[in-house]
Each structure stands twice: as structure tokens, then as C-alpha cells.
Amino acid sequence: MAVTQETPATSGPRAATPAASGSTRRIRRRGEGLMGAAMVGPAVLLLIVFFFVPVALCFALAFTNARLISPEPAKIIGFENFSRLFGDPVFWKALRNTFYFAVVVVPLQSGFALLLALLVNARIRGVNFFRTMYFVPVVTSIVVVSILWKFMYQPDGLINHMLGALTFNVVQGTDWLNNLTAAMPAIMFMSIWQAVGFHMVIWLSGLQTIPGELYEAAELDGAGKWQQFRYITWPGLKATRTFILVTITIAALSLFAQINVMTQGGPLDRTSTVVFQAVRVGYGQQETAYASTISLVFFVLVLAVSLVQRYLTREKG
Amino acid sequence: MTTLDQAQAPSRAAPAAEKTRRPGLRRAGGYLVRFLLVVFFAFPLVFMFMSSLKPDEQIFADLSSIKAFLPVGDISLANYTGVFDTVPAGRFLLNSIVITTLIVLVGLLVNSMAAFALSRMRWRGKSVVLAAIIATLVVPFETFALPLLWWVNKLPWFLFQGGQLYYTTGWLDTYRVQIFPFLANAFSIYLFYSYFQSIPTTLDEAARVDGAGWFRIYRSVVMPLAGPAIATVAILTFLPAWNSYLWPLMVVQSENLRPVMVGISYFQQLKVLWGQIMAYSTLITIPVLVMFLALQRQFIRSIASAGVKG
Numbered sequence: 171m172a173v174t175q176e177t178p179a180t181s182g183p184r185a186a187t188p189a190a191s192g193s194t195r196r197i198r199r200r201g202e203g204l205m206g207a208a209m210v211g212p213a214v215l216l217l218i219v220f221f222f223v224p225v226a227l228c229f230a231l232a233f234t235n236a237r238l239i240s241p242e243p244a245k246i247i248g249f250e251n252f253s254r255l256f257g258d259p260v261f262w263k264a265l266r267n268t269f270y271f272a273v274v275v276v277p278l279q280s281g282f283a284l285l286l287a288l289l290v291n292a293r294i295r296g297v298n299f300f301r302t303m304y305f306v307p308v309v310t311s312i313v314v315v316s317i318l319w320k321f322m323y324q325p326d327g328l329i330n331h332m333l334g335a336l337t338f339n340v341v342q343g344t345d346w347l348n349n350l351t352a353a354m355p356a357i358m359f360m361s362i363w364q365a366v367g368f369h370m371v372i373w374l375s376g377l378q379t380i381p382g383e384l385y386e387a388a389e390l391d392g393a394g395k396w397q398q399f400r401y402i403t404w405p406g407l408k409a410t411r412t413f414i415l416v417t418i419t420i421a422a423l424s425l426f427a428q429i430n431v432m433t434q435g436g437p438l439d440r441t442s443t444v445v446f447q448a449v450r451v452g453y454g455q456q457e458t459a460y461a462s463t464i465s466l467v468f469f470v471l472v473l474a475v476s477l478v479q480r481y482l483t484r485e486k487g
Numbered sequence: 488m489t490t491l492d493q494a495q496a497p498s499r500a501a502p503a504a505e506k507t508r509r510p511g512l513r514r515a516g517g518y519l520v521r522f523l524l525v526v527f528f529a530f531p532l533v534f535m536f537m538s539s540l541k542p543d544e545q546i547f548a549d550l551s552s553i554k555a556f557l558p559v560g561d562i563s564l565a566n567y568t569g570v571f572d573t574v575p576a577g578r579f580l581l582n583s584i585v586i587t588t589l590i591v592l593v594g595l596l597v598n599s600m601a602a603f604a605l606s607r608m609r610w611r612g613k614s615v616v617l618a619a620i621i622a623t624l625v626v627p628f629e630t631f632a633l634p635l636l637w638w639v640n641k642l643p644w645f646l647f648q649g650g651q652l653y654y655t656t657g658w659l660d661t662y663r664v665q666i667f668p669f670l671a672n673a674f675s676i677y678l679f680y681s682y683f684q685s686i687p688t689t690l691d692e693a694a695r696v697d698g699a700g701w702f703r704i705y706r707s708v709v710m711p712l713a714g715p716a717i718a719t720v721a722i723l724t725f726l727p728a729w730n731s732y733l734w735p736l737m738v739v740q741s742e743n744l745r746p747v748m749v750g751i752s753y754f755q756q757l758k759v760l761w762g763q764i765m766a767y768s769t770l771i772t773i774p775v776l777v778m779f780l781a782l783q784r785q786f787i788r789s790i791a792s793a794g795v796k797g
């Protein structure tokens with residue numbers, strides 16, 4: 171991002187450069203530092219109290235025995251929480267489930283979103299209607315969506331009736347959310363249904379940055395639709411691609427509301443996730459310290475994803 | 488197809504002829520796919536809305552036929568009135584409206600002022616603040632939600648009653664704990680900042696020469712030009728505030744402080760009255776849906792800008 175300002179904020183009046191006109195400069199100086207601090211102050215204060223301190227606490231509390239509500243002050247207990255974490259089978263299940271969800275949802279959702287974006291990028295009548303309709307689930311709350319699908323996924327629910335009707339009773343449904351192998355895929359399907367429109371719009375904005383002349387030229391050269399996609403669209407979406415992969419991955423790793431509303435981690439911890447575990451421990455059992463340890467693992471995962479993003483966006487220079 | 492023609496180069500007539508022969512079928516196919524996708528995305532919501540109008544027995548009876556998606560049979564608003572009899576849903580709605588409005592409005596003010604100071608003014612430590620704000624962008628709320636829960640329980644609060652100042656500890660189970668953590672938003676600051684960078688400084692320098700102060704330049708010169716950024720930030724803070732779930736679930740115990748999403752999640756655990764649950768779901772979805780349909784271009788542009796900037 172280009173800084174069009176003068177010099178990027180070195181301290182004090184020494185920074186005056188010959189490039190700018192002297193008179194306006196002198197007027198600007200007076201009280202500027204104070205006023206600047208006053209205007210940025212509220213936001214900075216709020217970010218310190220409600221962002222930086224809790225993030226720091228996440229690291230600090232992981233080494234203590236802090237409880238949410240306790241008459242005694244927290245004591246430092248070293249790496250005890252971490253050894254407990256490594257020996258906690260439920261945590262490992264949650265971690266595995268979280269990866270399972272991410273590994274399936276990330277490619278499916280980003281691919282489906284790209285397909286939708288291509289469909290609504292065409293110059294056809296009614297394209298706005300289609301965009302709007304595909305986007306509607308995104309503005310519906312995930313809590314409402316989870317409750318609704320929980321109802322539809324019941325053994326005698328809408329999904330099983332529709333499956334029967336559409337396949338002439340060849341496919342038999344199941345008790346989706348209580349089935350050991352079907353529960354997680356059912357949640358994945360619903361999550362993709364809800365969120366795919368969001369990423370469709372982001373792909374779409376990427377598609378619209380590709381100049382139309384490129385396609386016209388390709389058409390003159392006799393390139394087919396697939397070749398146009400392969401040699402114009404795909405390379406043109408490079409920046410969008412990285413962004414979409416990172417946001418979907420982080421969202422997938424943060425899976426919580428669906429689990430809390432639909433399954434509470436069941437059946438047999440098959441749908442428990444890292445964030446769900448952190449909440450269950452830190453809020454349900456009031457063990458803030460251990461929940462911080464779990465959050466720390468989540469933090470490391472997210473950090474790893476964004477470092478990969480840094481790496482991917484850097485290579486193009 | 489006509490690969491041979493294409494290989495022999497400049498016969499432009501062939502693709503042109505092809506275009507006139509096949510577009511009808513092809514376009515129809517394209518529309519069919521797009522319409523099936525509309526059905527795919529809409530059917531659960533249509534089902535939700537239609538079920539909200541029916542008694543429970545009829546919801547289940549209609550499941551096996553197309554009637555599940557049609558307003559047929561014993562249609563009434565009984566479920567809607569039922570919701571208000573069962574829980575204080577009006578109170579939940581009011582709570583969410585107040586909390587969301589405050590987060591959006593105060594957020595717009597706080598974040599745009601910060602962005603203005605970062606974009607337009609020179610002061611000590613600016614580059615550090617800017618870098619810190621950008622660094623926070625990648626950290627999702629879930630990473631520090633539980634330490635934050637512990638932390639807000641230790642925060643002080645001052646009350647001024649009857650000429651005396653009272654001091655209390657602990658923010659749990661209040662309105663403020665649902666609002667304050669979400670006012671300052673690094674992403675909003677960043678969106679405002681990049682928008683302000685695109686507004687030429689010649690305008691505020693002119694105002695400055697005319698004797699306008701910094702706050703005046705912010706209020707009367709820069710903000711009136713920042714309409715698109717204001718709309719984007721408003722939409723991007725409105726949605727998560729209205730839909731917020733994880734945080735109020737943990738910090739709110741009293742029923743009268745509950746926002747809509749926590750309200751409904753308790754409601755569906757309380758009683759299995761699907762008609763009422765669908766009515767409540769419809770009720771809290773409609774405000775957002777109406778706003779989205781009215782401002783859909785703005786919505787879609789906002790989401791898109793979130794992608795481009797990232």
C-alpha cells in the first residue's frame with residue numbers, strides 16, 4: 171500500500187522536508203500531535219483492553235491454574251496444563267475432527283464458490299437475481315441455520331423424505347446427527363451451503379478485475395472456454411485464490427456454533443472441535459487456564475495458516 | 488466440433504455459424520442449472536417460513552410431499568403469538584437492536600476517527616500503531632475469547648449514583664460486556680484508512696488554510712466524502728453483531744439481557760415446538776433479510792471489498 175502522505179511519521183518537527191510548502195506546514199504542526207492522539211486514543215485504548223491484553227493473557231494463563239470464578243489468586247504451575255493437554259484423548263479427537271472438517275470443507279467450498287462465481291459472472295439476463303439468491307444463506311445467522319438443519323436432519327425429517335422422493339426410495343436416509351460416520355459430513359454439507367455465497371462474491375470481485383479484452387483476444391485466437399479459463403481466468407485469480415484459501419481455512423478451524431447447537435460434540439465426540447472444547451472447558455467447567463492452553467493451540471494453527479499465506483503471496487514479488 | 492476449421496486459421500465464419508445454431512439450447516441449459524441452484528439455496532429457508540405458519544402436526548404431515556414448501560392447510564400466525572407467550576422474545580429483539588445499533592454507530596465514530604488520525608495527521612508512534620492494528624487482522628476472536636471471559640470478570644466499573652461514586656468489579660451479565668469488546672475493530676480502521684488515503688489531501692489543506700481545525704476537517708471534509716467506506720463498515724459490523732452467539736452465550740446469564748441468537752438457542756432446548764421454533768427463526772432472520780434485499784448491491788460490494796483488501 172502506497173503511503174501518499176509526507177514522511178511516514180517520524181517524530182517531531184525535524185521531519186520537515188524541502189518538498190512541501192513551508193507555510194501550510196507550519197500551521198499544521200501546532201497541536202497536531204495532541205489532536206492525533208486524542209482521535210486515535212479511544213480505538214487504541216479499546217484495542218488494548220479488549221484485544222492485546224486478552225491475547226497476552228492467553229499465553230500467560232496457560233502456565234497457571236486460573237479458574238473463571240475463584241476466591242484464590244491464580245498460581246503459576248509451569249507446563250502442567252500442556253502435559254495434561256497431550257494426554258487428553260478428547261482434545262486429540264477434537265483436533266482430528268477439526269482437521270477433518272477443514273480438509274474436506276476448504277477445497278469443496280472454494281471450488282463450489284468459484285463455480286458459482288463463474289455462473290453469475292456471465293452476461294445474461296437476471297444475473298443479479300441469481301447472485302442475490304445464492305447469497306441469501308450468508309446473511310442468515312449460523313445459529314438459525316443450524317437449528318433449521320437440525321430439524322431437517324431428523325430421522326423422519328425433510329432431508330430423508332426428500333432423499334426418498336428424489337431417488338425413488340433407493341437411497342435410505344439415516345439419523346444424520348447421531349450417526350457416527352454421517353454426523354460430521356452432515357455438518358460439513360450444511361456449513362458449505364451456508365457460507366459458499368460469501369466466497370462466491372469474493373471470487374466474483376476477483377473475476378471482475380480481469381480485463382475483458384483478454385477474453386476477446388483469446389476468442390479471436392480460437393481459444394475454447396476451457397483454454398480461456400486455464401490461461402486467463404486462473405492466473406488472473408492468483409491473489410484472490412490465496413485470500414479465499416486462508417479465510418476459508420481459518421473459518422473452518424474456528425468451527426463452533428454448528429457443533430454447539432446441533433450435536434454438543436456428539437455422537438461419542440465425533441464432532442467435537444478445538445474451539446468447542448475450549449468453550450466447554452473454559453466456560454462450562456470454568457477452567458480458564460486449561461482453556462487458554464487449548465486456545466493457544468488454536469492460535470498456533472491460525473498463525474501457521476497466515477504464515478503460509480505470507481509465503482505464498484511473497485513469491486510473486 | 489470444428490477443430491479442423493480452427494486449425495486452418497482465419498475462418499471466422501465457422502464459430503459465428505455455431506453461435507447462431509446452438510445458443511438457444513445452451514442458454515436454456517445454463518438457466519436450468521442456475522435455477523436448480525436457486526432451489527438448492529432457497530429450499531431450507533422456504534421450508535422454515537412455511538412451517539412457521541403451520542401447526543406442528545401439519546408440519547410433519549406435509550414433510551413427505553411438496554406441501555412442505557407451500558402455504559397450504561391450516562395457515563395462521565398462531566406460532567408467532569405462541570413464541571411471545573413462551574419467552575420474552577420482544578425483549579430479546581430489543582436487546583439485539585440496542586446492542587447492534589450501538590456497536591455499529593459508536594464503532595463507525597471510533598474507527599473512522601482513528602483512521603483519520605492515521606491517514607491525515609502526524610504524531611509520535613503512528614507507524615507503530617498502524618503496524619499493530621494491521622497485525623491484529625489475522626487473529627480470530629475465538630483465540631482469545633476464553634482469556635477475555637476471565638479478564639472481563641476482573642474489569643472495574645464506576646457508577647455515579649446520588650452524588651457518590653461507586654466502584655464495582657466484574658462485567659459479566661451486563662449490556663456493556665456485549666458492546667465494548669466489539670467497538671474498536673482493526674478491520675474497520677483498515678478499511679477507513681485505505682479509503683481516506685484515496686481522498687486527495689488538497690481538500691483538507693484548503694480547509695486548513697481557511698482556519699478549520701482537525702476535527703472539523705474530519706467531520707466536514709473527509710467523512711462526507713467517505714460514504715462508500717461508511718456503508719461497507721456499517722454492513723460488515725452489523726452482520727456479526729446481530730448474529731453474535733459465542734460471546735453472549737458465555738457472558739449473559741439473565742434472561743432479560745439475552746440477545747436473539749442466545750435466546751433462540753435456549754428456546755429450542757427448552758421445548759420442542761417446531762412450529763414456534765421456525766416462527767422465531769423467521770422473525771430474527773427477516774430484519775437482516777429485508778435489509779439485505781434493500782441494500783443488496785451495497786452488501787455485495789462490501790463483502791467483495793473485504794476480499795480485495797485482504
